[in-house]
Each structure stands twice: as C-alpha cells, then as structure tokens.
C-alpha cells in the first residue's frame with residue numbers, strides 16, 4: 001500500500017505535488033521520482049485511475065487516430081509512441097506487473113463503397129505525411145483477420161499502432177510509486193493553491209496546496225493533472241484555468257476465449273473500434289458526446305456501439321457482455337493537450353489530452369520532468385513537438401505575466 005499522507009508527513013516539504021492520479025499524474029510523478037525529485041500525489045477518488053483513465057480503450061494509435069488538420073498532434077503522438085517501450089519496460093521492471101502493452105497493429109476497415117472512398121482519403125493523408133500504411137483488398141484483409149464481415153470493401157493496414165490495458169498500467173504505476181516511496185493521498189481533494197509573497201518577490205509564487213481535510217502540503221511546484229475537471233477547478237487561479245471541456249465517451253467490454261481470439265489487432269470502421277486485450281477481452285468504443293459532466297451509460301449509446309461492432313466483426317455476437325462504462329475525455333479547443341508552465345510561477349498544467357491521454361502519458365511525463373529540472377517559469381514552454389502544447393496559446397493577450405492577486409508581502413494567500 002502506498003504510504004498515506006498522514007498528519008505527520010502532510011506538512012513535509014516536497015519538491016513537487018501532483019494533483020490527480022489518472023494516467024497523466026501517475027506517469028508524471030513516476031518520471032519526476034526517477035529523476036530524484038521528492039514527489040507527493042493527491043487524488044480526490046478512493047483509488048487511482050478512476051477518471052477517464054479507467055474507461056479508456058488503451059489504443060496507442062498515433063496513425064490510426066490521425067485526423068485532417070492536426071499535424072502538430074501527430075508529431076506529439078508519434079513521439080510518445082516511440083517513448084512507450086522504455087516507459088513500459090521501466091514500470092514493468094520495478095513492479096513485475098504486465099501492463100498488456102503490445103504493438104499489434106491496426107486494420108481500418110471500409111464496409112461499403114462510401115466508406116472506402118473516405119478511407120482512401122485518410123490513406124492519402126497518411127502517405128502524404130510519410131506514414132507507412134497500405135491499402136488491402138477484401139481477400140487480403142480477411143486473410144489477416146478472418147472474422148471480418150465477408151462483404152467488406154477493403155482496409156488500411158497500420159502496422160505500428162499498439163494497445164495497453166490502462167487499468168493495468170495505472171495499477172502498475174501506483175505500485176511503482178509505492179516502491180519509490182512516493183506518497184499518494186487518496187479520497188483527498190486539493191481545494192486551493194497556496195501562494196507565497198516571499199520578501200523581495202514582485203509576484204506571488206506557488207508554495208503548496210491546501211487539502212479538503214484542511215491539511216497543507218508545501219512544495220514550490222504544483223502539477224495540475226485533473227483531467228476533465230481542469231476547466232472548472234476552482235483551486236486553479238482563474239487566469240490559469242485551461243479551456244478544457246468534458247467530452248463523454250461510452251464503451252462496452254466483452255469477453256471471449258483467450259486461446260481463440262476474435263481478432264489479433266485493433267479493428268476499426270468509420271463508427272466503431274475494437275481493441276483486444278491479452279486475456280480475451282475486447283473493448284468496443286467509443287461514443288463521442290458533448291453532454292457536459294454527464295457520465296450516464298445509455299441504452300442508445302451501447303446499442304449503437306454493439307450494432308456497429310457486429311457489422312464489422314459478426315463473431316462478437318458469441319462473446320460474453322461484461323460491462324458498459326462512460327468517462328469524460330479532457331477536450332480542448334484545438335485537440336492538443338495543455339502541458340507547460342501556467343502564468344503563476346510554480347504552477348504547471350498537464351491536462352487536455354482528449355482522445356489520446358493514454359498514448360500521451362510518457363511524452364507528457366518527460367516534458368514536465370524536463371520543465372521542473374530546468375526551473376522553467378511563466379513564458380517558457382516544453383521543447384520539441386511538445387512546445388505546441390504550451391498553455392500560453394490560450395491567453396488572449398499572449399501575455400505570460402501572472403494574474404493580479406490580493407496578497408501582501410510575506411503573506412501566504414490562497415487562490416480558488
């Protein structure tokens with residue numbers, strides 16, 4: 001069990017407090033700790049990975065998920081996919097857990113002629129970006145995946161995409177943090193950001209967080225990894241609250257015989273995707289709904305998923321139905337994540353990962369650890385492709401100076 005933050009150690013000084021134990025917060029805490037930082041994690045729920053991370057299908061699909069007009073996102077996604085083998089190896093080596101990571105490739109299927117012309121446009125986009133995808137006719141498609149609907153028109157094979165089990169990954173990361181002596185405060189919400197008007201400083205700087213039970217944790221750096229909550233998190237100073245909105249997604253989980261799997265790679269049509277797990281489970285996803293913070297599983301949503309899954313792979317009819325769940329993707333106006341220093345010195349944002357948060361965990365963790373190590377402040381951004389994720393892009397004036405605050409020199413003040 002992770003060491004809890006007790007009354008004794010809650011007032012301990014940490015280098016970094018990470019708010020949120022979804023895949024982003026956990027991976028970030030792991031990377032920071034591996035580089036020697038003293039880190040604490042705070043999570044509102046009774047256990048880790050209960051937000052969007054618990055619901056995610058776990059596709060690591062930079063190519064399969066590519067959409068028109070998102071070249072910066074593709075670069076970040078590809079970079080993170082390339083970091084995955086080392087990331088998983090590090091977590092699995094420390095814990096001995098199997099995270100279900102496999103680069104099994106994906107097959108994107110057109111079931112009729114209309115879908116085929118749309119899919120060929122996507123293939124052209126992939127080829128124009130130098131990606132290694134190829135068109136397969138019906139016979140070649142069914143040679144790879146014999147369970148596909150016999151009437152299919154064709155498919156695009158994407159060899160490099162992969163999968164992981166996000167729940168297994170979260171559990172492994174929690175165990176790894178435990179072994180690295182990183183305390184996680186569960187069932188504890190961060191209610192405000194502590195700011196210090198230290199003598200001689202013109203702007204208030206982060207000095208820690210206040211928790212829902214009244215305790216405080218002091219740290220000069222706070223990483224906000226609250227997922228879809230980030231856009232309405234009152235503990236974040238208003239000027240630093242990112243424009244993150246919840247985008248609801250429903251999935252269904254089926255179980256089959258692991259020794260005779262219904263498919264051996266990710267299968268996708270225009271309307272549904274199927275992600276296989278090692279133990280014979282199959283994740284059928286996902287709806288994309290603008291419903292605010294609603295997480296109800298609906299008959300209509302699940303009906304649509306199962307109908308489309310059956311059109312693609314009729315064998316699913318024989319599988320056991322295990323569960324249906326819904327979660328909230330942290331969406332942003334440009335579909336890019338929000339990763340980098342906020343305008344309040346010491347506050348770093350790590351959110352807005354929308355449909356790719358599982359894929360983007362390693363690149364986010366590395367970017368944040370680099371920023372912390374280099375002492376980056378307001379106005380700085382992550383390096384390389386991740387610079388496109390800088391929070392400053394959403395400040396209307398492009399100004400990185402901190403928001404004005406009511407505070408007096410030497411006093412501790414709280415935002416939110």
Ligand SMILES: Cc1cc2nc3c(=O)[nH]c(=O)nc-3n(C[C@H](O)[C@H](O)[C@H](O)COP(=O)(O)OP(=O)(O)OC[C@H]3O[C@@H](n4cnc5c(N)ncnc54)[C@H](O)[C@@H]3O)c2cc1C
Nearest residue numbers: 020022024044051052053058059190227249356357358359
């Ligand atoms: C149906 C569905 C399918 C998906 N499929 C994929 C996929 O195949 N591949 C992929 O890469 N991505 C996928 N995603 C997206 C992915 O799940 C998210 O992008 C990712 O999980 C976001 O992780 P996170 O850690 O930012 O957020 P979360 O997992 O939501 O975690 C945030 C955590 O912060 C905590 N928190 C918030 N505020 C506070 C506070 N004030 N104090 C303490 N704790 C707080 C919350 O309790 C929560 O546990 C999918 C999402 C959905 C909904």
